[in-house]
Amino acid sequence: MNIGLLLFIPSRNVENRILAAVNAAGFDVSQAQARVLMRVDPEGTRLTVLAESAQVTKQTAGFLVDQLEKAGYLERVPDPTDGRARLVRVTEKAKGAVPVANAEMARIEAEWEQHIGKRRMAQLREALDMLCEITDPYR
Amino acid sequence: MNIGLLLFIPSRNVENRILAAVNAAGFDVSQAQARVLMRVDPEGTRLTVLAESAQVTKQTAGFLVDQLEKAGYLERVPDPTDGRARLVRVTEKAKGAVPVANAEMARIEAEWEQHIGKRRMAQLREALDMLCEITDPYR
DNA sequence: TGTGTTTAGTCAGATACTCTGATTAAAGTA
DNA sequence: TACTTTAATCAGAGTATCTGACTAAACACA
Numbered sequence: 001m002n003i004g005l006l007l008f009i010p011s012r013n014v015e016n017r018i019l020a021a022v023n024a025a026g027f028d029v030s031q032a033q034a035r036v037l038m039r040v041d042p043e044g045t046r047l048t049v050l051a052e053s054a055q056v057t058k059q060t061a062g063f064l065v066d067q068l069e070k071a072g073y074l075e076r077v078p079d080p081t082d083g084r085a086r087l088v089r090v091t092e093k094a095k096g097a098v099p100v101a102n103a104e105m106a107r108i109e110a111e112w113e114q115h116i117g118k119r120r121m122a123q124l125r126e127a128l129d130m131l132c133e134i135t136d137p138y139r
Numbered sequence: 140m141n142i143g144l145l146l147f148i149p150s151r152n153v154e155n156r157i158l159a160a161v162n163a164a165g166f167d168v169s170q171a172q173a174r175v176l177m178r179v180d181p182e183g184t185r186l187t188v189l190a191e192s193a194q195v196t197k198q199t200a201g202f203l204v205d206q207l208e209k210a211g212y213l214e215r216v217p218d219p220t221d222g223r224a225r226l227v228r229v230t231e232k233a234k235g236a237v238p239v240a241n242a243e244m245a246r247i248e249a250e251w252e253q254h255i256g257k258r259r260m261a262q263l264r265e266a267l268d269m270l271c272e273i274t275d276p277y278r
Numbered sequence: 279t280g281t282g283t284t285t286a287g288t289c290a291g292a293t294a295c296t297c298t299g300a301t302t303a304a305a306g307t308a
Numbered sequence: 309t310a311c312t313t314t315a316a317t318c319a320g321a322g323t324a325t326c327t328g329a330c331t332a333a334a335c336a337c338a
Contacts, residue, residue: 002244004153005177006267011150012194013274014143032324038144048286055151058287060325067323084286084333105141116269123259124266128145130255131263135152171295187315197316199296206294223304223315 014108021104027097029073036064037073037094038101044077044087053138068094153247160243166236168212175203176212176233177240183216183226192277207233 019031029037039045039053051061065088068074073094079085113121158170168176178184178192190200204227207213212233218224252260 001268001271003248003264003267004150004157004244006264006271007146007150007153010267010270010274011143011146013276014146018143030323046286047288056324057326059289059327062288063324079286082286082334086287105143109142111273112270115273116266120262120266120269123262124270125142125145127255127259127263127266128142128149129140130259131149131251132140132145134250134254135149137152169294185315186317195295196297198298198318201317202295218315221305221315223302225316 010112014105017108018101018104022097022100025097025100027073027094027100028071029068029097033064033068033073036061037068037090037097040074040088040090042090044079044089046079046085047088048085050088055137073097149251153244156247157240157243161236161239164236164239166212166233166239167210168207168236172203172207172212175200176207176229176236179213179227179229181229183218183228185218185224186227187224188277189227194276212236 015031015034019029019034022029022034035054036050039050045053047061047065048058050065051058054061056064065074065076069076072091075089075091076086077089079087109121116124154170154173158168158173161168161173174193175189178189184192186200186204187197189204190197193200195203204213204215208215212230214228214230215225216228218226248260255263
């Protein structure tokens with residue numbers, strides 16, 4: 001099987017499981033919303049940066065942020081350093097989802113380690129870390 | 140960085156690059172169409188199987204197959220073993236895209252190997268192969 | 279300082295993708 | 309034969325995404 005698919009399958013598996021866990025905990029967000037939400041920095045992030053990072057247009061990011069704002073997961077505050085810009089910030093409500101996501105991620109990693117072994121898990125992480133250096137458009 | 144994102148980033152990078160290469164070679168397909176197209180078996184595949192494999196509903200798979208059929212990349216033939224079913228098959232036209240995709244994939248793998256080294260690349264593949272055993276919903 | 283260019287974000291409109299629910303027809307089962 | 313399941317489609321709706329045009333603030337520099 002080609003390595004693209006080999007990366008895609010577990011990647012989607014993680015996405016599905018974390019979203020399911022977060023939804024089950026009562027946070028009603030979609031996958032697309034979650035992809036934006038998880039990229040918001042604790043200190044706040046500009047829309048343009050979110051868009052780049054999630055690899056969507058500013059319009060799409062704006063659309064998703066609007067929804068997350070309406071649902072009370074995000075808020076927009078003026079950017080003190082730039083009058084044109086606003087900072088998107090996560091609300092207290094959204095912060096409640098973080099431990100849920102982390103717990104599910106930890107559960108997944110434990111299962112994976114169980115299946116492939118501690119050594120291979122470390123190798124996997126190391127290789128992926130290095131790959132992100134050349135494949136992450138937002139670094 | 141969490142391992143979900145660590146998998147997602149290079150995975151999307153591969154998708155983007157292969158799609159771009161295939162598009163550049165004159166095959167006018169979307170990402171969603173490509174995800175279905177690449178899952179069609181040489182001997183033909185049932186719509187239901189495609190849907191499961193690509194993790195979308197039968198309706199969505201049907202919608203995408205319709206478009207690919209109109210564009211001449213897929214055809215539907217009766218399934219000789221089941222009167223209800225039809226087999227989706229790739230046309231000669233679509234087969235031309237395979238070497239394009241393979242060449243781009245080879246290029247990507249070469250670049251990656253260049254960056255992380257042959258040994259780590261082999262370890263990566265091994266770990267991912269094993270992970271797919273527990274994360275591939277369609278195996 | 280004033281003018282032209284870039285940047286951050288939004289508005290409007292269109293398209294693509296995906297889903298839920300209901301339906302038809304062919305198999306499979308007892 | 310009657311009941312249940314399975315493969316696929318139809319109809320309709322909702323979500324996500326894009327292109328193009330626009331406003332306002334910031335920046336660059338002659």
